[in-house]
Amino acid sequence: MTASTFPEPEVPTFSIVVPAYNEDSVLEAFHARLAATLDRLGETAEVIYINDGSHDRTRPVLDRLQTRDPRVAVIDLSRNFGKEVALTAGLHHARGQAVIVIDADLQDPPELIPELVAPWRERGVDVVYAQRIARAGESWLKRATAHLFYRLMQHVGRVHLPPDTGDYRLLSRRAVEALNQYPEQHRFMKGLFTWIGFEQVAVRYERDPRFAGRTKWSYAKLVNLAIEGITSFTSAPLRFASILGLAIAGLAFVDALWIIYKTLRYGDPVAGYPSLMTTILFLGGVQLTAIGILGEYLGRVFDETKHRPLYHVKDYRPARLGRVREPMVRDDGPAAGE
Structure with missing residues (x-):
């Protein structure tokens, strides 16, 4: 008996992965610019939007958009899992020979995509990341803290995190398959993009201000993301706590020798209350800080041991591009009487 024969679904040249959380005010404008850019490229493409538990009309x-454009695919997650997990869901569903990750807020211009494509097409570069030379529309505090974080990661991280680089980049098929092998719960995608290795080059650009709506990244969320990045790719905080503890223990030993010397030479003076309280509070603060650092790493170990799924998909509607509706040839075996 001959197996049924179906045509292979068309594999698009590009998959565009776009996480979206409460972005109804910008999606129409974003897709118009993205679609125009893809039309100029002249290649088959799918645009995968991941609705990360939005509460508006996203x-x-x-x-x-999917009704108007057959290239659009929609992944509707069961709740808000966060941008890092939404990106992961998009990468899991992307079928393209190359995958481009971009935010929907139009701070990263879709018109830059041909420049990201060129090194991949001409030289086979696996990762082409967009590096900001200007960050329009951001406060000085956000720019300063971002600068500090990237430089800190360069010095203490186990991977070289390119400075002033977000998620906007192109990934080859083998780079995406490498990323899809990482199952960890606490995901810092900028670090994972670098961790996989392969040849990586930068395309420099000026970042635009947000087109519409409000940013979803409060300072508290940015601090949490920074903690995720540091604890995911370096054990430097644990080492710092150990070094600090040894340094304080050494100072305490020297101080004890000094107290013994003064007692033997001058007698037993009355201890000063202010200095005693300062020492107690300082040591207590150091101990609590060290315990907190240990707790951060222990909490991550606890989360990883549960092996929970990263996300749940409530609805998935693939792009109509390349879908197979009916078999072209079908052979159910020999006819009756043969």
Whole structure:
């Protein structure tokens, strides 16, 4: 008996992965610019929007875009899992020979995509990342803290995190398959993009201010993301706590020798209350800080041991591009009487 024969689904040249959380005010404008850029490229493409548990009209807008553009695919997650997990869901579903990750807020211009494509197409570069030379529309505090974080990661991290680089980049198929092998719960995608290795080059650009709506990244979320990045790719905080503890123990030993010397030479003076309280509070603060650092790493170990799924998909509507509706040839075996 001959097996049924179906045509292979068309594999698009590009998959564009776009996480979206409460972005109904910008999606129409974003897709118009993205679609125009893809039209100029002249290659087959799918645009995968991941609705990360939005509470506004993001999903109806995505449905409307999918009705108008057969390249659009929509992944609707069961709740808000966060941008890092939404990106992961998009990478899991991407079918393209190359995958481009971009935010929907239009701070990263879709018109830069041909420049990201060129090194991959001409030289086979696996990762082409967009590096900012200017960050329009951001406060001095956000720029300063971002600068500090990237430089800190360069000195203490186990991977070289390119400075002033976000998620906007192109990944080859083998780079995406490498990323999809990482199952960890606490995901810092900028670090994982670098961790996989392969040849990586930068394309420099000026980042635009947000087109519409409000940023979803409060300072508290940015601090949490920085902690994720540091604890995911370096054990430097644990080492720092150990070194600090040894240094304080050494100072305490020297101070004890000094107290013994003064007692033997001058008698037993009355201890000063202010200096005693300062020492107690300082040591208590150091101990609590060290315990907190240990707790951060222990909490991550606890989360990883549970092996929970990273996300759940409530609805997935693939792009109509390349879908197979009916078999072209079908052979159910020999006819009756043969």
